[in-house]
Amino acid sequence: xxxxxxxxxxxxxxxxxxxxxxxxxxxxxxxxxxxxxxxxxxxxxxxxxxxxxxxxxxxxxxxxxxxxxxxxxxxxxxxxxxxxxxxxxxxxxxxxxxxxxxxxxxxxxxxxxxxxxxxxxxxxxxxxxxxxxxxxxxxxxxxxxxxxxxxxxxxxxxxxxxxxxxxxxxxxxxxxxxxxxxxxxxxxxxxxxxxxxxxxxxxxxxxxxxxxxxxxxxxxxxxxxxxxxxxxxxxxxxxxxxxxxxxxxxxxxxxxxxxxxxxxxxxxxxxxxxxxxxxxxxxxxxxxxxxxxxxxxxxxxxxxxxxxxxxxxxxxxxxxxxxxxxxxxxxxxxxxxxxxxxxxxxxxxxxxxxxxxxxxxxxxxxxxxxxxxxxxxxxxxxxxxxxxxxxxxxxxxxxxxxxxxxxxxxxxxxxxxxxxxxxxxxxxxxxxxxxxxxxxxxxxxxxxxxxxxxxxxxxxxxxxxxxxxxxxxxxxxxxxxxxxxxxxxxxxxxxxxxxxxxxxxxxxxxxxxxxxxxxxxxxxxxxxxxxxxxxxxxxxxxxxx
Numbered sequence: 001x002x003x004x005x006x007x008x009x010x011x012x013x014x015x016x017x018x019x020x021x022x023x024x025x026x027x028x029x030x031x032x033x034x035x036x037x038x039x040x041x042x043x044x045x046x047x048x049x050x051x052x053x054x055x056x057x058x059x060x061x062x063x064x065x066x067x068x069x070x071x072x073x074x075x076x077x078x079x080x081x082x083x084x085x086x087x088x089x090x091x092x093x094x095x096x097x098x099x100x101x102x103x104x105x106x107x108x109x110x111x112x113x114x115x116x117x118x119x120x121x122x123x124x125x126x127x128x129x130x131x132x133x134x135x136x137x138x139x140x141x142x143x144x145x146x147x148x149x150x151x152x153x154x155x156x157x158x159x160x161x162x163x164x165x166x167x168x169x170x171x172x173x174x175x176x177x178x179x180x181x182x183x184x185x186x187x188x189x190x191x192x193x194x195x196x197x198x199x200x201x202x203x204x205x206x207x208x209x210x211x212x213x214x215x216x217x218x219x220x221x222x223x224x225x226x227x228x229x230x231x232x233x234x235x236x237x238x239x240x241x242x243x244x245x246x247x248x249x250x251x252x253x254x255x256x257x258x259x260x261x262x263x264x265x266x267x268x269x270x271x272x273x274x275x276x277x278x279x280x281x282x283x284x285x286x287x288x289x290x291x292x293x294x295x296x297x298x299x300x301x302x303x304x305x306x307x308x309x310x311x312x313x314x315x316x317x318x319x320x321x322x323x324x325x326x327x328x329x330x331x332x333x334x335x336x337x338x339x340x341x342x343x344x345x346x347x348x349x350x351x352x353x354x355x356x357x358x359x360x361x362x363x364x365x366x367x368x369x370x371x372x373x374x375x376x377x378x379x380x381x382x383x384x385x386x387x388x389x390x391x392x393x394x395x396x397x398x399x400x401x402x403x404x405x406x407x408x409x410x411x412x413x414x415x416x417x418x419x420x421x422x423x424x425x426x427x428x429x430x431x432x433x434x435x436x437x438x439x440x441x442x443x444x445x446x447x448x449x450x451x452x453x454x455x456x457x458x459x460x461x462x463x464x465x466x467x468x469x470x471x472x473x474x475x476x477x478x479x480x481x482x483x484x485x486x487x488x489x490x491x492x493x494x495x496x497x498x499x500x501x502x503x504x505x506x507x508x509x510x511x512x513x514x515x516x517x518x519x520x521x522x523x524x525x526x527x528x529x530x531x532x533x534x535x536x537x538x539x540x541x542x543x544x545x
Contacts, residue, residue, distance in 0.1 A: 044083075044084060044087050045087070045091065047068075047069070047072055048087065048088060048091055048092060050065070050068075051065050051068065051069050051135065052092055052131060052135065055134065055135060055138060056134070059141075062138045063138075063141070063142055065138075066135070066138050066139045066142045066145060067142060069135070069139075070139065070142070070144070070145070070148050073148075073152070074148070081155050081159070082155075082159045082163075082168070085152075085155070085156065085159065085171070085172070085175060086168050086171045086172075088132055088175070089130070089132065089171035089172075089174050089175050090171060092130070092131040092132045092135070093130045093131065093132060093171070093174055094127070094128055094129075094130050094131075094174070095127055095131070098127040099124070099127040099128055101127075102120065102123050102124045102127045103124060103127075105120050106120060106121070106124065109121075130174060130178055132175070132178065133178040133181075133182070136149055136178060136179060136182055137182065140182065140186060140241070145241070146186060146239065146241035146242060147241065147242045147245065149179060149182070149183065149342070150183065150242070150340050150342035150343060151342055152175075152179065152342070153175075153176065153179040153180070153183065153341075153342035153343075153344075154340070154341040154342035154344075156172050156175050156176050156179065157176065157341060157342070157344060158341075159172055160172035160173065160176065179342075180345065180346070183342070183343060183346055184346050186239075186241070187239060187247070187343060187346050187348060189348075189351040189355075191239060191240065192237040192238070192239060192247070192348065192351070193237065193238045193239070193240065194235060194236075194237060194352075194355045194356075194359070195235065195236050195237075195238060196233065196234065196235050196359075197209050197228050197234040197235070197236055197249075198228050198229075198234075199225055199228050199229060201228070202244065204244060205236075205244060205246070206224060206228070208244075208245070208246055208339075209224070209228075209234060209236065209246060209249055210224045212246060212249055212337055212339040213249070213251075213335065213337060214335075214337045215334075215335040215336070215337060215375060216251075216262060216266060216334070216335055223266075226266075227251055227266075230321045230322070230323050231253065231254045231255070231321075231323055231327075231328070232251070232252065232253055232254065233251075233252040233254065233331075233356070233359075233360065234249065234250070234251050234252070235249075235250050235252070235352065235355070235356050235359070236248065236249050236250070237348055237351075237352050245339075246339050247338070247339055247340055247343060247348065248336065248337065248338050248339065248348045248349055248352050249335070249336070249337045249339060250333060250335070250336045250349075250352050250353065250356055251333070251334055251335040251336075252331050252332065252333050252334070252356060252360070253265045253331070253332045253334055253373075254323070254328040254330070254331055254332075254360075254364075255328070255329070255330045255331075255332055256327050256328070256329050256330065257329070257330060258330050258332060258369060258371045258373075258484075258485075258506055258508070259330075259332045259334070259373050259506075260373075260485070260487040260490060260504075260506070261487065261489070261490045261491070261504075262334060262373060262490060262491045262496075262504060263491075263492070265332065265334050265373065325364055325366070328364055328367065329366075329367070329368075329369060330367075330369040330370070330371065331356075331357070331360050331367060331369070331370050331371075332371055332372070332373050333353060333356075333370070333371070333372045333373070334372070334373045334374075336349050336352070336353070349475065350475075350478070350479045353479060353509075357370055357509070357511070368511075369508075370508070370509040370511065371484065371506045371507065371508045371509060372476055372481065372505075372506060372507040372509075373487075373490070373504055373505075373506055374472050374473075374476065374504060374505050374506070374507055375472060375491065375496070375499060375500060375504060376455065376458075376459070376470060376472065376473075376499065376500035376503055376504065376505055377470070377471070377472065377499045377500065378469075378470055378471075378499070379455055379458050379470070379499065379500040379501065379503065380432065380497075380498060380499060380500055380501050382458055382462065382469070383432060383454055383458070383501070384429065384432060384433065386404060386454075387404065387425065387428065387429045387432065388429070390404045390425060391423075391425055391426065391429065394423070394425070395422075404425070404454075405424070405425065405428060405450055406450075406453075409449060409450045410424045410425070411424075412446045412449075413427055413428055413431075413446060414427075416431070416443060416446070418430070428450070431443070431447065432501065435497050438492065438497060438502070444489075447501075448488050451488065451501050451503060452486055452488055452503070452536055453536050453537070455486050455500070455501075455503050455505075456486055456533050456536035456537050457537060458470065459473050459483055459486070459505065459533075460483060460527055460529055460533065460534075460537060461537070463525070466525040467521075467525065468527065473505070473507070476507035477507070477517075477518075477521045477527055477528075478518060478521060478522060479509070479514065479518060480509070480513070480514030480515060480516070480517040480518035480521075481507035481508060481509050481514070481517070481528075482507065482508045482509075482510060482517065482528045482529065482530060483505070483507060483527055483528065483529040483530065483533050484505075484506045484507060484508035484529075484530045484532070484533070485505065485506040485508075485530065485532055485533065486503060486504075486505050486533060486536065487503065487504045487505065487506065488502065488503060489502045490502060490503060490504035491503075491504050508530070513528075
């Protein structure tokens with residue numbers, strides 16, 4: 001039996017087979033990949049040769065070469081970068097001859113004893129190290145180099161996603177693997193700094209927190225002031241090599257109960273701005289389906305004058321209410337955002353939540369209840385797919401072994417059946433598609449039962465590779481949270497309707513059991529759920545796609 005390191009190396013060799021013999025792949029290809037260079041090829045190749053010649057000679061030489069490379073790449077147009085990156089991977093990737101030579105010695109080494117096999121395996125590991133990884137390592141030591149590599153990986157991920165050439169896709173994957181390995185080392189928790197953002201934080205940081213918010217968009221300066229003000233905490237992770245650049249942002253509400261609606265957090269009665277009628281008793285379009293958009297939005301960092309003017313205009317706002325610790329019994333994590341696409345797949349959110357929990361307990365020693373209030377992206381798409389599958393089966397004369405909707409649910413929907421609908425199931429699909437139920441109170445009550453039950457099924461039963469299908473669920477369950485409560489009409493914004501039919505979910509963090517829950521989920525693929533969620537599933541055993 002070959003050692004694991006040997007097996008992994010052989011699998012990687014198989015993966016890069018097309019890189020080692022690109023001519024075989026392109027013989028019958030009608031498409032020319034990026035690596036078939038244009039008239040500017042000589043300039044690119046000269047730059048790359050100059051970059052890699054004697055790059056290890058000394059620190060000064062390597063730094064100059066790295067800076068020249070970074071400047072050249074940054075000045076390339078977006079549509080030229082794929083061309084350049086593929087040439088980099090092709091010319092300065094894996095030493096093909098060396099890798100094949102060492103790989104051929106693996107079987108021979110096996111017969112010469114374990115020590116010899118380990119030595120050959122180590123040589124194979126070195127042979128499989130791309131030359132450009134050495135360049136990336138040097139770049140990590142140059143000022144601005146880490147941020148540059150994060151941005152390069154974002155380009156690589158975008159290019160790989162849209163790539164139509166199999167060879168180019170292999171080159172992008174090699175670049176992605178090398179960058180990911182380095183960034184995973186550089187962005188471990190020991191190199192990250194926890195910072196709290198308040199209204200008194202540097203203006204550019206407040207602006208970036210506003211711009212990066214991906215879960216619940218920030219519309220106005222009054223909005224961001226609420227989110228960093230009283231009874232709220234905003235924490236970020238920064239990296240020493242990327243100063244004043246948030247890499248993860250976590251928004252937390254300090255409440256006296258675990259929130260069941262995002263509106264109770266975003267439109268907080270404790271802070272009443274005086275400058276805009278868009279916030280307060282009225283509800284802006286972020287929270288409803290068809291109200292008008294606010295007339296003002298936070299200015300961008302590229303307009304510092306307007307930024308400072310806007311901030312100055314808020315000086316007339318009333319002072320934030322002084323916090324009463326007796327009213328703070330729960331911490332609700334309602335938004336967590338990874339700001340850099342180039343750090344995709346590099347876990348930092350888990351560490352941020354744990355760090356924030358420790359900070360909050362230092363500030364409020366009596367605080368024991370921690371929960372998320374999370375969106376459920378993908379639920380509506382999954383539900384529409386399941387409904388369509390069910391209707392297609394029945395139209396084909398097949399009888400599903402387990403119904404999607406319960407008999408009483410079908411009976412409740414039947415009175416709303418419209419002309420052209422062959423069955424209540426067609427009506428149910430139309431209601432989910434068009435959101436017509438949301439403005440009709442009796443119909444809203446009819447829809448609440450099946451939507452809550454099917455959402456519980458989606459979160460608890462539907463799996464991908466034995467883990468929760470929903471990515472947000474998988475994140476919190478991996479961290480050791482409990483699937484605690486599903487909330488109806490929790491997000492009635494347009495986004496909430498189109499993502500999850502207004503549903504949101506609380507993942508509860510019981511600190512004494514998070515490690516056991518996490519281990520049980522990751523190793524045994526078991527989801528910890530509250531009795532309330534399990535009650536929604538009682539008697540249900542269907543397994544829709």
